[in-house]
Amino acid sequence: MLPKxxxxxxxxxxxxxxSEEESLHVGGMLVKYGYIYPLKEPRxxxxxxxxxxxxxxxxxxxxxxxxxxxxxxLAKKNIRKQGELMEYEKERYSVLHKRxxxxxxxxVMQARxxxxxxxxxxxxxxxxxxxxxQAYWLINRPPPGVHNVLDVGLERPNNFSARVTLVxxxxxxxxxxxxxxxxxxxxxxxxxxxxxxxxPWISDDTAHWTMNADMxxxxxxxxxxxxxxxxxxxxxxxxxxxxxxxxxEKEFSAENLCFWQACEDVxxxxxxxxxxxxxxxxxxxxxxxxxxxxNIDSKTMDKTLEGIRHPHRFVMDDxxxxxxxxxxxxxxxxxxxxxLYKNMLAKAIVPQETxxxxxxxxxxxxxxxxxxxxxxxxxxxxxxxxxxxADIDRIFVITEINRRTQLRCLS
Amino acid sequence: VQRSxxxxxxxxxxxxxxxxxxxxxxxxxxxxxxxxxERAKLHDVELHQVAEKVEGLGQFVMKxxxxxxxxxxxxxxxxxxKDKRRIVSSSQDGKVxxxxxxxxxxxxxxxxxxxxxxACAYAPSGxxxxxxxxxxxxxVYPLSxxxxxxxxxxxxxxxxxxxxxxxxxxxxxxxxxxxxxxDGTCALWDVESGQLLQxxxxxxxxxxxxxxxxxxTGNTFVSGGCDKKANVWDMRSxxxxxxxxxxxxxxxxxxxxxxxxxxxxxxDDATCRLYDLRADREVAIYSKESIxxxxxxxxFSLSGRLLFGGYNDYTINVWDVLKxxxxxxLFGHENRVSTLRVSPDGTAFSTGxxxxxxxxxxxxxxxxxxKYNQNLCTFNFTPCAPDKPPLSLTATHLxxxxxxxxxxxxxx
Numbered sequence: 001m002l003p004k005x006x007x008x009x010x011x012x013x014x015x016x017x018x019s020e021e022e023s024l025h026v027g028g029m030l031v032k033y034g035y036i037y038p039l040k041e042p043r044x045x046x047x048x049x050x051x052x053x054x055x056x057x058x059x060x061x062x063x064x065x066x067x068x069x070x071x072x073x074l075a076k077k078n079i080r081k082q083g084e085l086m087e088y089e090k091e092r093y094s095v096l097h098k099r100x101x102x103x104x105x106x107x108v109m110q111a112r113x114x115x116x117x118x119x120x121x122x123x124x125x126x127x128x129x130x131x132x133x134q135a136y137w138l139i140n141r142p143p144p145g146v147h148n149v150l151d152v153g154l155e156r157p158n159n160f161s162a163r164v165t166l167v168x169x170x171x172x173x174x175x176x177x178x179x180x181x182x183x184x185x186x187x188x189x190x191x192x193x194x195x196x197x198x199x200p201w202i203s204d205d206t207a208h209w210t211m212n213a214d215m216x217x218x219x220x221x222x223x224x225x226x227x228x229x230x231x232x233x234x235x236x237x238x239x240x241x242x243x244x245x246x247x248x249e250k251e252f253s254a255e256n257l258c259f260w261q262a263c264e265d266v267x268x269x270x271x272x273x274x275x276x277x278x279x280x281x282x283x284x285x286x287x288x289x290x291x292x293x294x295n296i297d298s299k300t301m302d303k304t305l306e307g308i309r310h311p312h313r314f315v316m317d318d319x320x321x322x323x324x325x326x327x328x329x330x331x332x333x334x335x336x337x338x339x340l341y342k343n344m345l346a347k348a349i350v351p352q353e354t355x356x357x358x359x360x361x362x363x364x365x366x367x368x369x370x371x372x373x374x375x376x377x378x379x380x381x382x383x384x385x386x387x388x389x390a391d392i393d394r395i396f397v398i399t400e401i402n403r404r405t406q407l408r409c410l411s
Numbered sequence: 412v413q414r415s416x417x418x419x420x421x422x423x424x425x426x427x428x429x430x431x432x433x434x435x436x437x438x439x440x441x442x443x444x445x446x447x448x449e450r451a452k453l454h455d456v457e458l459h460q461v462a463e464k465v466e467g468l469g470q471f472v473m474k475x476x477x478x479x480x481x482x483x484x485x486x487x488x489x490x491x492x493k494d495k496r497r498i499v500s501s502s503q504d505g506k507v508x509x510x511x512x513x514x515x516x517x518x519x520x521x522x523x524x525x526x527x528x529x530a531c532a533y534a535p536s537g538x539x540x541x542x543x544x545x546x547x548x549x550x551v552y553p554l555s556x557x558x559x560x561x562x563x564x565x566x567x568x569x570x571x572x573x574x575x576x577x578x579x580x581x582x583x584x585x586x587x588x589x590x591x592x593x594d595g596t597c598a599l600w601d602v603e604s605g606q607l608l609q610x611x612x613x614x615x616x617x618x619x620x621x622x623x624x625x626x627x628t629g630n631t632f633v634s635g636g637c638d639k640k641a642n643v644w645d646m647r648s649x650x651x652x653x654x655x656x657x658x659x660x661x662x663x664x665x666x667x668x669x670x671x672x673x674x675x676x677x678x679d680d681a682t683c684r685l686y687d688l689r690a691d692r693e694v695a696i697y698s699k700e701s702i703x704x705x706x707x708x709x710x711f712s713l714s715g716r717l718l719f720g721g722y723n724d725y726t727i728n729v730w731d732v733l734k735x736x737x738x739x740x741l742f743g744h745e746n747r748v749s750t751l752r753v754s755p756d757g758t759a760f761s762t763g764x765x766x767x768x769x770x771x772x773x774x775x776x777x778x779x780x781x782k783y784n785q786n787l788c789t790f791n792f793t794p795c796a797p798d799k800p801p802l803s804l805t806a807t808h809l810x811x812x813x814x815x816x817x818x819x820x821x822x823x
Contacts, residue, residue, distance in 0.1 A: 068689060103672075103689065106672075106689065171690050171694075172461055174672075174687055174689055174690050174694070175457075175458045175460075175461035175462070175694070176461055177672070178458065178461075178462075178668075178673070178715075178732070178733060179461060179462055179465055179733060181669070181670050181714070181715060182465075182714045182715050182716040182732070182733060183465075184714075185669070185713060185714035185715065185716075186714050186716065188713060188714060188757075189712050189713040189714035189716065189717075189757055190713065190756070190757050190758040190759075191712045191713070191717060191753075191757060191758070191759070191760070191773065191774055192712060192713075192714060192716055192717065195758060199758050199759070199773060200496075200513065200758060201476040201477070201513075201758055201759045201771060201773050202476065202773055206513070208758070209495060209496070209756075212756070231627070232625075232627045264583075267583075268582060268583045268584035268586060268587065269584065269586055270586050270601075270603045271586075271601045271603060271604055271606065271608075272603060272604070313608070314647055317647075324627070366513055366514045367514070368511055368513075368514050368516060369494070369496065369511070369513070371497070371511075371518060371537070371554070371556060372492065372493070372494050372497070372536065372537025372538060373537060373538050373554040373555070373556055
């Protein structure tokens with residue numbers, strides 16, 4: 001049973017022991033500020049002392065949540081209206097995009113998910129939620145020309161307490177992402193699923209590490225699969241990065257990755273070499289007619305060139321981010337669909353599971369590895385010595401049992 | 412003079428008043444808790460509810476694969492090398508040791524000029540280590556392979572705080588170090604020059620731990636302190652961008668979830684908690700009534716499904732991050748577990764303890780086997796507690812083979 005306007009007024013009269021006039025005033029403020037919203041005529045934020053149905057908004061959020069909710073709402077509208085947002089909404093959308101650029105995927109995912117979920121709702125529920133959202137944003141982001149009830153003068157740290165919000169589905173979606181992440185990485189988690197050919201700490205065989213070293217002629221399948229999980233995974237693997245560079249060279253856009261790497265070098269390198277490195281970057285990538293000129297939007301370019309006059313560690317940040325997202329949105333998805341990647345995946349190794357022995361004293365000799373502290377050439381990992389198998393009469397060799405197997409009855 | 416007959420009346424009234432007050436108080440308490448209940452209902456679902464359909468993990472059995480002996484006193488901190496097998500560890504007596512944990516060989520040893528070396532870190536290149544403690548500094552030692560060379564000779568003093576160093580970490584390269592201190596601040600330093608690049612103020616008490624975010628923009632880190640707060644910082648501006656305060660005591664350890672969207676914390680209040688950065692709130696608590704000692708350190712398995720916690724009651728508890736349940740408990744250390752890290756490729760985790768040792772652990776399984784002919788063959792598989800063979804090994808379980816000798820085998 002939805003409370004009607006009349007009910008709310010009566011409740012206020014009783015609760016505060018006030019007259020009808022005062023109750024109408026208080027109730028009106030509650031609607032204006034969004035604590036209660038009308039289901040009929042959602043754009044008209046008044047409390048009618050009649051049979052009109054109203055609903056209560058749900059509780060408050062923090063500033064960070066607010067930013068996300070705002071963005072998700074606009075993203076949804078953008079998708080539904082295929083880009084036909086109002087001018088003030090477009091502006092706001094662009095500001096928000098810059099602000100939470102690094103989690104943009106999450107926003108788009110959430111917007112799509114919410115749109116999909118709303119299609120599956122009952123019509124009545126859908127209408128209620130749409131009214132709720134619409135009313136909320138009408139108050140919290142009034143169109144130009146409309147009085148902003150939430151204007152509290154100068155911004156003070158505790159202003160956000162006045163905001164109410166919709167959190168339905170948002171938190172649940174985040175939990176859903178946790179589940180998805182652990183599912184995606186399950187096979188890559190050695191403690192959960194074991195690793196091939198065997199876990200070095202258990203079998204004393206370092207084959208797993210040898211097969212996954214930086215410089216191998218053929219990588220393992222799991223490793224190549226992982227490059228498709230996210231752009232960051234691809235770039236963090238030196239082999240993945242090399243492969244991606246090869247692909248970009250074919251596309252004549254390798255300068256993007258080179259530029260990104262050079263910027264990383266500035267950000268994380270020695271302070272004393274910053275000036276020199278920034279100069280190099282300018283010469284090679286940014287100067288007009290540069291050999292490997294990168295395509296950055298004019299606003300970012302201007303800002304960067306200005307910053308270069310007084311170089312510091314973070315001077316390339318904006319430009320670097322721009323190129324990073326360019327590669328992520330454009331080259332990376334195409335790389336994953338390319339023959340280069342598909343062939344790599346096809347010829348990748350799936351190591352054979354090592355048949356293990358049961359007894360501790362079957363342990364192999366543990367060979368040391370060259371310390372990273374020395375500039376070493378590849379040292380040979382010695383062959384494991386066969387232990388004295390003859391003395392033991394109860395040797396049986398088993399394959400690694402999937403640790404999630406339940407007790408199997410023999411009969 | 413007329414007062415005495417009034418006093419009994421007043422007394423009765425007073426009693427009545429007190430009774431009413433008491434009654435109102437209980438009523439208000441009841442209403443309060445009812446309100447909390449209703450508010451809780453308005454909240455979205457819990458993480459474990461969303462994870463209901465996810466397959467349960469069953470019990471894990473953890474086993475120590477390596478024990479590193481060599482420290483003469485409490486081990487306080489450790490860190491893995493990117494090569495997935497080397498470890499640096501530091502202890503109360505000022506010793507810092509670099510081990511090849513795979514062979515258990517010690518490769519380098521340094522004696523610091525101070526005791527209680529609470530922080531140590533391996534450089535990303537594998538060519539240096541950083542450490543510090545009661546000297547209020549963080550020093551970097553390049554690792555030399557010349558056995559005759561004294562590592563201390565090439566020592567570089569990088570960070571200077573006004574109180575003890577609680578944690579340190581290299582950023583993406585050997586060139587910068589992030590530190591946290593008992594002086595309530597964190598700081599970012601340039602290794603080469605020792606220059607302070609940025610300082611982070613906001614904690615109201617000692618900062619005990621920090622962790623760098625694995626995000627693609629690589630610009631944030633989280634810290635935890637004695638003020639029960641976990642703060643997320645922007646490395647570039649020095650601003651605190653998010654803060655979480657739900658623990659009831661000191662936060663001893665913080666660690667990012669592998670995706671970088673969340674982090675876990677371990678506290679003296681005997682709980683581990685998970686905080687999501689997008690939802691901007693705590694999303695799970697990992698606790699049990701039987702666990703009453705503080706958590707000293709936490710880390711995730713590679714997929715983020717498991718959370719390992721080292722506790723002051725000498726144990727390691729392993730939690731299912733999604734379901735909130737404990738999937739394993741590991742005994743073995745003879746004193747507090749002071750530090751815990753999962754190896755870079757997730758193949759094992761290492762713990763350091765006040766019992767002077769470090770251990771590298773993994774999971775394993777036990778099974779019941781039957782000898783049949785000389786080359787045995789079939790196995791029954793059952794998880795059970797370490798060093799405790801399954802009790803009911805009777806014929807009723809294995810009717811077909813009741814006349815054969817049964818043995819209990821354990822995996823290596």
